[in-house]
Amino acid sequence: MSEFATRRVMMVDTQVRPSDVTKFPIIDAMLSVPREAYVPGDKREAAYVGENLDIGGGRVVLEARTLAKMLDALDIQPTEMVMDIGCGLGYSAAVIARLADAVVAVEEDAALAAEAQRLLSVEGVDNAAVVTGPLVKGAPKHAPYDVITIQGGVDTVPDALLTQLKEGGRIAALFMDDGVGTAKVGYKIDGRMTWRPLFNASAPVLDGFAVQRGFTL
Template sequence: MSEFAARRVMMVDTQVRPSDVTKFPIIDAMLTVPRETFVPDDKREAAYIGENLPLAPGRVVLEARTLAKLLDALDVQPGELVLDLGCGLGYSAAVIARLAETVVAVEEDEALAADAQRILSEEGVDNAVVVTARLVDGAAKCAPYDVITLEGGVEVMPESVLAQLKDGGRIGAVFMDGAVGTAKIGYKIDGQMTWRPVFNAAAPVLPGFRKAQGFTL
């Protein structure tokens, strides 16, 4: 077993399984996708530490626990279409691609988006495509989506994103309030959103997902 493969097993055994993530497809995806290839070269040695890994300003690879628990709560099915916002270098898209039928990954940082598409292609992930666009715009031409995931924190969820969720679909994100965050799953039923908190987590707020600052004297 290679050193990185051993680290993947350690990541799953120490960060994912103890967090009550038991769905085999998620465990299998986390054991299979080489996290170290989806981070900048100078961060490869840190790829498996149990915290968010910075990629670019305001962009991280979510810690394995957060991503795994979010996917566990979303319960992505093999026939589903998933929108992955803020995909960075594509790690989340590669993991979700092993659970879903197709992943549309959106990244507004053009350099990250280009690298993500290249790495996904090199890794043979042929059911994920990277779209360069503002995260708040999503990828409406492929909507509606069964599931929407966000690879970072949000303070507010724009209607432009919720509009791309299929009725009966679900969305998962880490809602930040200052330095404290809660991962929530949103369910769209008859056009209305219902949110359920699932666990505590933290991540930098993605561009376009901050609350508008109120004017104060």
């Protein structure tokens, strides 16, 4: 077993399983996808550290625990289509691709998007495609989606994304409030969103997902 494969097993055994993530498809996906392949070259050694991994531009790869617990709550099925917002270099899309029928990953940084698509192709992930465009706009061309994931912090989730969620669909997002974050899963029922808190975690708020606060004395 390679050194990175050993670290991958350790990541699952020390970060994922102890967080009450027991669904086999998620464990299998996290054991199978080489996290080190989807980070900048100078960050490969840090790929399996139990915290968010900075990939530049205020963006991170979410720590394994956060991603796994979100996926656990979403319970993605093999027949479902998922939109992955802010895929960075493609790690989350690669993991989700092992759970879903297809993944549409959205990335607004053109260089990141191109590299993510290249890495996914190199790794043989043929059911995930990267779309370049504003994260807040999603990928309406391929909507509606059964599930939406957001790979970073948010103050709010734009209606433009929620309208792309199928009736009965689910979305997971990490809501930040003064540096403290709560992951929540939202369900679309009768056209309205119902949110349920899951667990505490944190990540930088993505561009366009911050609430514009008025200036007051």
